[in-house]
Amino acid sequence: MRIAVIGTGYVGLVAGACFSDTGNQVTCVDIDEKKVARLKKGDPIIYEPGLDSLMTRNIREKRLMFTTDIKSAVKDNEVLFIAVGTPPEEDGSADLSYVIQVAKDIGNNINGYKVVVNKSTVPVGTADLVRETISREIQLRNVSFEFDVISNPEFLKEGSALDDFSKPDRVVLGGSSEKALSIMSELYAPYIRTNNRIHLMDNRSAEVTKYAANAILATKISFMNEMSGLCEKVGADIDFVRTAIGADSRIGNKFLFPGVGYGGSCFPKDVKAIVKTGKDNGLSMDLLNAVEEVNKKQKKILAQKVINYFALKGIPLKGARIAVWGLSFKPKTDDMRAAPSLDVIEVLLSKGCIIDAFDPVAMDNAKRILGNRIGYHDNAYDVLKNAEALIIHTEWNEFRTPDFDRVASLMKRKVIFDGRNLYESNKMKEKGFVYFSIGRPSDEQ
Ligand SMILES: NC(=O)c1ccc[n+]([C@@H]2O[C@H](COP(=O)([O-])OP(=O)(O)OC[C@H]3O[C@@H](n4cnc5c(N)ncnc54)[C@H](O)[C@@H]3O)[C@@H](O)[C@H]2O)c1
Structure with missing residues (x-):
């Protein structure tokens, strides 16, 4: 099948790469020229386990291409996925401007039957909006072409995105056109061979499902x-x-x-x-x-625990060196969007703390948000030198069994605030640490 995936972020890139791997001809489109230049060279830009080799293989086989040319992508492909961002507006509603722009681009360039697939997470009624937008553009051109709009929300998880996409728990397809739904079912057939996990429904139910x-x-x-x-x-x-x-x-x-x-x-x-x-x-x-x-409240809980403990012990927060392990919102991703680490760091910075952080993959993205207001280090132990406390935000595997003797020897005070319950409280006590975790008894609570 010939597919265009419009919007090449976490979802679009994974979807494009996975669809190409089952033999489809996939063109990934993005407006960001720098991004497309790097993608063409096989650089996934984002951190997602296994994505680089999947991309390399399919670029080499000429099944996966990248472009900024949306006109050709619309004209040359029959299935057009919309996978652009839908960020929150001030009032909490989803910003649909990117989705609508793509719908306009499709209407302006449509040259035959197309299945337009909403993969972005979009509020109920967006399929109708996309349909109306495309129809209006077609009318303005004084031409007539058929198309269908299918709602196909994505459920992949960053960090296991390739597996989630290739072995989905379910595929939700919303729409009323038998022709479009049958094309979509064929496209997804390789991923649901063990049992049929396609859920067919109307557009609105698919939108609400996500x-x-x-x-x-x-x-x-x-x-x-x-x-x-x-x-x-x-x-x-x-x-x-x-x-x-x-x-x-x-x-x-x-x-x-x-x-x-x-x-x-x-x-x-x-x-x-x-x-x-x-x-x-x-x-x-x-x-x-x-x-x-x-x-x-929970996103600030570790900061609150630090503040309470330091106050109890009479340790000044101003000038206190705090080590941070993990910045991304969860392991195996470099995504820093709305990461709780940011809330905690902001609170502690406002109290005058000095923050030294380490994350295996998210530090570049963190630097874009926090700049030089915190220190970034090459490994987990470097951040611990003279630290009055260690905060753990993300359960990266390498934090699960650290060398505690080394940890203790580097820190000024052996105090750990663990937001992921990585260690056993009694063992930490035996090792001489003051240890706080989430929802478990602590001597100092
Ligand atoms: N990230 C996830 O884990 C995840 C999972 C399921 C669903 N979703 C949903 O999928 C959608 C995309 O999310 P994401 O995380 O991949 O976003 P993203 O911000 O990583 O990527 C969006 C991409 O779209 C591009 N873009 C914007 N306007 C464009 C246009 N007019 N033409 C071509 N490209 C354009 C941007 O340059 C960017 O590269 C969102 O609605 C999101 O809620 C995300």
Whole structure:
């Protein structure tokens, strides 16, 4: 099949590379010339495990191409994926200007039947908007061409995106055209060979499905974080609670880990967007408003723990050196969008702390946001020199079993604030550390 993927970010690039790997002819389009120049050379730009070799192989086989030329991409391909960003506006609604621009470009250049696929996360009604926009452009040209709009939200997770795309839990296809749905089903057939995981529905249900999925995942996170706060207050251990409630098959044991709150490019903006959709339709989304409020507090929880402990011990925060392990919002990605580490660092900087950070892949992106207000180091141990405390934001594998003797010898004070519950509290005590984690008892809490 000949496919164009318009918008070559985390989703578009992964989708384009994966579709090319099953033999399709894929053209990835982006407006960012510098990005396209690097992509053409096989540089994925973003960090996503396995993506560079997948790209290299398919570029070499001439199945994967990159261009800024949207006109040719529309004309030469039958299936056109829209995978541009839908960032949040001030009022929480999704900014659809990029999606609409692509729809206009399609209408301006359409030259035959096309399946236009919304892969971006878009509010309910966007498929209709895209359809109207394309039709209007076609009318202005005084021509007539057929096209269908399919809603095909993406559920991949950064860090395991290739696997998620190639072995999806489900493929959601929203639309009413049998022709378009059958083309889409054929395109996805190689990824769902074991059993048919395609969910066919109307456009609006597909659009809501994506937001509902992210909203329930965000709700699970906020729920567990709220329970963790309670556990800390009453001397209970969230790990026991988590495993015991997870044993109930109605609840399930996945996605129940407490932490530093959700971040990234999806949950925060998608929760805000669905709340706004509710509001626009006269519905107050009380549960999701609460999910957001809990998350706002949780994203600062480590900073609060640091402040409380330093106050208790009479250690001045001003001038205190704080080491940070992990900056990205989760492991195996360099994505810093809405990362909780940023909230914690901002609070501590405002108190006069000196921050030294290490992240295996996200430091370039962090530098773009934080500049030289913090120090960046080449490895996890360098940040610890003379540190009054270590904060762990991201559960990168290399932080799971560090050389604690080395950690202790480098730090000024053996105090760890662990936002991911990487270590066992009693073992940390044995090693002489003052150890704070999330939702578990601590002698110093
Ligand atoms: N990142 C994720 O994990 C993820 C997962 C599922 C769904 N989504 C959704 O997918 C969409 C894309 O997300 P992303 O993280 O890949 O975004 P991104 O910001 O990484 O990439 C968007 C790309 O679109 C390009 N672009 C903007 N306007 C364009 C135009 N007119 N023509 C061509 N290219 C254009 C930008 O230059 C950029 O490279 C969003 O709606 C997001 O919510 C993201």
